[in-house]
Amino acid sequence: GQQLNQSPQSMFIQEGEDVSMNCTSSSIFNTWLWYKQDPGEGPVLLIALYKAGELTSNGRLTAQFGITRKDSFLNISASIPSDVGIYFCAGTSSNTGKLIFGQGTTLQVKP
Amino acid sequence: DTAVSQTPKYLVTQMGNDKSIKCEQNLGHDTMYWYKQDSKKFLKIMFSYNNKELIINETVPNRFSPKSPDKAHLNLHINSLELGDSAVYFCASSQDTSGRETQYFGPGTRLLVL
Numbered sequence: 001g002q003q004l005n006q007s008p009q010s011m012f013i014q015e016g017e018d019v020s021m022n023c024t025s026s027s028i029f030n031t032w033l034w035y036k037q038d039p040g041e042g043p044v045l046l047i048a049l050y051k052a053g054e055l056t057s058n059g060r061l062t063a064q065f066g067i068t069r070k071d072s073f074l075n076i077s078a079s080i081p082s083d084v085g086i087y088f089c090a091g092t093s094s095n096t097g098k099l100i101f102g103q104g105t106t107l108q109v110k111p
Numbered sequence: 112d113t114a115v116s117q118t119p120k121y122l123v124t125q126m127g128n129d130k131s132i133k134c135e136q137n138l139g140h141d142t143m144y145w146y147k148q149d150s151k152k153f154l155k156i157m158f159s160y161n162n163k164e165l166i167i168n169e170t171v172p173n174r175f176s177p178k179s180p181d182k183a184h185l186n187l188h189i190n191s192l193e194l195g196d197s198a199v200y201f202c203a204s205s206q207d208t209s210g211r212e213t214q215y216f217g218p219g220t221r222l223l224v225l
Contacts, residue, residue, distance in 0.1 A: 031211055042201050042216030043154070050211060086152055092211070098167065099214065101154040
């Protein structure tokens with residue numbers, strides 16, 4: 001079935017560093033979403049993108065919907081310990097209309 | 112108030128048993144979903160219901176039977192549980208099926224089959 005390739009799989013960084021992760025697809029997506037999952041909880045939406053080229057910020061988080069509609073990235077600036085968790089990209093396929101999740105990026109932040 | 116709630120949070124059971132997981136949303140959404148998250152944290156949709164009607168039914172064994180008594184509830188019944196059913200099951204809801212509406216997730220049910 002359709003898949004999103006999310007990278008990197010995991011990151012271990014120092015507090016204060018900036019972080020970047022991305023997702024790519026072989027097919028076109030209508031929406032791109034970025035979720036964060038804290039340990040023992042369900043995913044929570046961070047940023048939603050609806051238009052090719054759209055660049056949206058939410059505090060220290062910035063995400064972009066790629067021009068080709070086949071990719072998206074998420075940046076976190078000046079990371080803090082509470083940024084720890086698993087970040088998922090998700091996209092709505094233009095073919096099926098279904099929401100598909102990437103494999104997740106596990107972020108660990110060293111104080 | 113919890114927007115999407117699931118019960119139980121933890122479920123430990125023997126192989127071959129039948130169990131149910133319940134989900135309720137108080138957001139007034141029309142669409143509800145069940146996802147399975149495996150040990151590698153991969154999230155995959157299982158079912159979606161819109162206004163009590165089945166919309167998406169992925170390739171899931173027919174031992175899994177969702178039931179939606181009303182649009183605020185979507186329960187998942189699993190017959191003859193197998194070891195491979197061990198996972199975290201998430202319920203979610205969204206305003207509609209357009210794919211442009213945010214999905215809100217519940218806290219998950221951690222199922223362990225022994």
